[in-house]
Amino acid sequence: MLKKIIFASLSAVVILTSTVYSNVKVAALFCDHMVLQQKSDAPIWGWALPNEQITIQPGWTQETATATTDNNGSWKTTIKTPTAGGPYTIKIKGSNEIIISDVLIGEVWICSGQSNMEASIGWLGTKRSKSDIAQAKNTNIRIIGVKYKYSLFEEKDCDLSWNTWLPATSEQVKWL
Secondary structure, eight states: OOOHHHHHHHHHHHHHHHHHHOOEEOOOTTSSTTTEETTTTEEEEOOTTTTTTTEEEEEEEEEOOEEEOOSSSSEEEEEEEOOSSSEEEEEEEESSEEEEEEEEOOOOOOOOSSSSGGGOOOHHHHHHHHHHHHHHHHEEEEEEOOOOOOOSOSOOOOOSSSSOOOEHHHHHHHTT
16 A cells, blocks of 8 residues: 555656646746847747747747757747837747737846945935936836846846836836
8 A cells, every 4th residue: 555655646746747847938037028129139048848849929020930949958049029119929839838928129228237236216315316216107118137146157047036027117116
């Protein structure tokens, strides 16, 4: 009887593990409300089962991009982006389908630097900062935060400060 319980338990673990790793996943940056660089070959990557065919269908074109995962389950491809515009959706399909919605195409700026860049505008408490917060109403400007991580090796993914890109509105920019 004990052997049957152990066998059943191990079988369940194997089935659950293969189910968990069989879903197509994308790097954390590829999520709702994201911005992609206009007029470029924008890279997109993720993971799935080894040798799985992945199809990416951007909402701004009928053309698709494809990738096949390597032996470790990693995949990467590029998608051609138009001039600034949106919002669009991007469908990523393998064994499952991921739909990324409210995607804008435009200019992507990466800001990094000294510790004073961590100070939120709401923290300043000045007349100017209060005015700037009140006027922040541009949902076409998006912000993404990436958590600190130190590594001696190239990272293929990141941990986000929140789960999506955020629009530059008064509610969002105050404490970012």
